[in-house]
Structures are given as structure tokens and as C-alpha cells.
Amino acid sequence: MNNLGDLEIFARVVSAGSMSAAGRELGLSPAVVSKRLRRLEDRLGTRLMQRTTRQISLTEAGQGFYERVVAILAGIEEAEAFVSRRSALAHGVLKVSAPTSFGRMHIAPHINTFMQANPDLGVNLMLRDEFVDIVGDGYDLAIRIAELSDSSLVARKLAPVRRILVASPAYLDKHGMPETLGDLDSHVCLAPHNNDTWKLEGPQGETIHRPLGPLQTNSSEVVREAVIGGVGIALRSTWDIGAELADQRLVQVLPAYEGSRNVAIHAVYASRRFLPAKVRLFIDYLAELYGPTPYWDREQGAR
Incomplete structure (x- = not known):
């Protein structure tokens, strides 16, 4: 097998998490996979990973090497797609991480339309509220709802x-x-324990309020059900409670105050260079689907 094949095996071992899992995906025995990795390390003169047949962990050199190998393989994929006139179509498997509630409400219902437009593509959509290691866990991209800080990742605002x-x-x-922001001190305020302040924008600019209440939880969905159930006041995204606002199960309080506008929905991925068609097309699809004024806000405005 040539050197390029060794790079593909290395990348597959990292994304699969073990040599045995990578071997099953590639149709190779763990012994052959291990031999190819040793040959690659011998050629480079450095150890890329600590490994057993069940588990691997990248060394510092291995992490940097993996990030560059992924970009190389993505570039080859793009080149092959261009030559075969498939650059306009997504193919392979797209692995996406998204927040649980948002993914269930605003990605899952639209997956079928995207897959029908890209019949050669498989989608692996993983819903979880924790930030994933995009490179280390083998994701093509992640949807994040946050005020993003500087990082080595690339982010595109979707909505x-x-x-x-x-x-x-x-x-x-x-x-x-x-009637006033100060009145919240005498009310039950609901927030997950890992979001212990509300950053609000109002008539006097930005202000910070620390919500106090008897309910503690690590789940935003628990807070959602609690506010609908009449437990207290919560700061919620309109994408999350649009239906409840429409049928008046929830009403807005202190309309002069809203959450920080720096929070947005982003698509986050490892590198802008050699972006695979499947990633580019999915990001474009979501950006067009949501837009500068997302459909959940347009529908609420119409009502």
C-alpha cells in the first residue's frame, strides 16, 4: 500500500477510535492496520499515538499531524469530485453534532429534504448539549448556539x-x-445551573441579572417544561418556545429586555481550506433555511 493509503488508515483509526474498529471499516485485520501505522511512524521518525487494539490516544505530534492529514484527504476528495463532475453533489457520510432541543426541532424535520437532494450522502446526526471535540471525535461540523470565543475552528453564522x-x-x-428588572428579585427565576447569569440588553445597555429559584438542573429542557408548567420566569430562545407564545401558554415579560444579541446559531468546522462538498452544501442548506430572520421568528411576527 502506498503512503497515501497509510494516511487514510491513520485518519480512519483516529476517527473510529481504535485499530479494530478501523480495520472492520476498511476490511483489514488489526494486525495489518498496526503494521501500516508502524510503517508510517518509522517513515516520519516520531510516535503518532499511544495504542492498543481497543483504544488509541494521539500524541501532541499525532494531533497536529491528524489535523493536516484530514485537510489533505478532504482536498483529494474535492479533486476527485471535480474530475468526476460530482462537485455539485454531496457524497459519503456527513457526521454532525447539534444541541439536543434545537436538533430535534429545527434540523431533524428538514433532514429528509437535504438527503433527497443529495442521494449519495448519508447523515450521522448526533444530538448532545455538550461541546464536542470536532477533530478528535471525527465530526465534519457542529451546530453551536453560543457567543463564540476565538479558537482555531472556523465558524459561520447561520441565524x-x-x-x-x-x-x-x-x-x-x-x-x-x-414591572422593572429589579422586580425579578422577588420572583422565581429559572435557569440551568451552568448558566447562572442572564446577560440582558435593555434601555440602559447591557446588564447582568443572576436568576434565583428553587429548581436546579443541568437540562435546558427541564427549564422549558418548568416555565410552561408555571414554576417561574425563564429566559428562552424564540426558536424553542414559539408555539407556546402563539397559543399563549407563555407570555413575554419585561419586553424592554432581551438576551445578548451576540449569541447566535453557528456552524463550526475544522478548516476553511479544502472544505468537503458535503459540509459546504449542508451549511449552505441550513443558512438558506433559517436566514437573517429565521422562520420561527417570521411565523411569530405574522401571528
């Missing part, structure tokens, strides 16, 4: 996020409507 303070009519009937 703005509008977050508002809401409560149920039953809660407000019992506890009253807050």
Missing part, C-alpha cells in the same frame, strides 16, 4: 438568536407581572 423573558399566565396570575 441570529432572539431570547426573551417569558412566564405562564398561571404564574403571573399568582405572582403578578414584574
Whole structure:
């Protein structure tokens, strides 16, 4: 097998997580995979990974090498697609990570349309609320809803996020409507414990409020159900509670205050260079689907 084949085996071992799993995907025995990796390390004169047949971990040199190998293989994939006139179509398997609620509500219902337009593509959509290691865990891209800090990753904004303070009519009937931001101190405020402050923008600019309440949870969906159930006031994204606003199970409170506009929905991926067609087309699809004014806000405005 040539040197390029050794690079492909190395990348597959890293993405699969073990030599045995990579061997099954490639139709090779673990012994052959191990031999190819040793040959690659001997040629480079450095150790790329600590490994057993069940588990691997990259060395510092191996991590940097893997990031460059992925870019090389992506470039080859793009070149082959161009030559075969398939550059306009996605093919292979697209591995995507997305937040649980957002993925369920605003990605999963639209996957079928994307896959029908790209029949040679498979999609592996993993829903989890923790940030994944895109390179280390073998993801093509991740959808993140956050105020992103500087990093080595590339991010493309897909849509703005509008977050508002809401409560149920039953809660407000019992506890009253807050008139000022200071009134929140006498109300039950709901937030996951890992989001212990609300960064709000209002008439006086940016302000920070620390929500206090009896409910502690690591789940945003628990907070969502609690505010609908009348437990208290919560800061929620309109993509999450649009239906409840429409049927008045939730109403907006303190409309002069909204969450920081720096939070947005982003597609995050490892490198801008040699971006595979499957990644580019999926990002373009979501960007067009959501747009500068996402459909969940347009629908709410129409109502």
C-alpha cells in the first residue's frame, strides 16, 4: 500500500477510535492496520499515538499531524469530485453534532429534504448539549448556539438568536407581572445551573441579572417544561418556545429586555481550506433555511 493509503488508515483509526474498529471499516485485520501505522511512524521518525487494539490516544505530534492529514484527504476528495463532475453533489457520510432541543426541532424535520437532494450522502446526526471535540471525535461540523470565543475552528453564522423573558399566565396570575428588572428579585427565576447569569440588553445597555429559584438542573429542557408548567420566569430562545407564545401558554415579560444579541446559531468546522462538498452544501442548506430572520421568528411576527 502506498503512503497515501497509510494516511487514510491513520485518519480512519483516529476517527473510529481504535485499530479494530478501523480495520472492520476498511476490511483489514488489526494486525495489518498496526503494521501500516508502524510503517508510517518509522517513515516520519516520531510516535503518532499511544495504542492498543481497543483504544488509541494521539500524541501532541499525532494531533497536529491528524489535523493536516484530514485537510489533505478532504482536498483529494474535492479533486476527485471535480474530475468526476460530482462537485455539485454531496457524497459519503456527513457526521454532525447539534444541541439536543434545537436538533430535534429545527434540523431533524428538514433532514429528509437535504438527503433527497443529495442521494449519495448519508447523515450521522448526533444530538448532545455538550461541546464536542470536532477533530478528535471525527465530526465534519457542529451546530453551536453560543457567543463564540476565538479558537482555531472556523465558524459561520447561520441565524441570529432572539431570547426573551417569558412566564405562564398561571404564574403571573399568582405572582403578578414584574414591572422593572429589579422586580425579578422577588420572583422565581429559572435557569440551568451552568448558566447562572442572564446577560440582558435593555434601555440602559447591557446588564447582568443572576436568576434565583428553587429548581436546579443541568437540562435546558427541564427549564422549558418548568416555565410552561408555571414554576417561574425563564429566559428562552424564540426558536424553542414559539408555539407556546402563539397559543399563549407563555407570555413575554419585561419586553424592554432581551438576551445578548451576540449569541447566535453557528456552524463550526475544522478548516476553511479544502472544505468537503458535503459540509459546504449542508451549511449552505441550513443558512438558506433559517436566514437573517429565521422562520420561527417570521411565523411569530405574522401571528
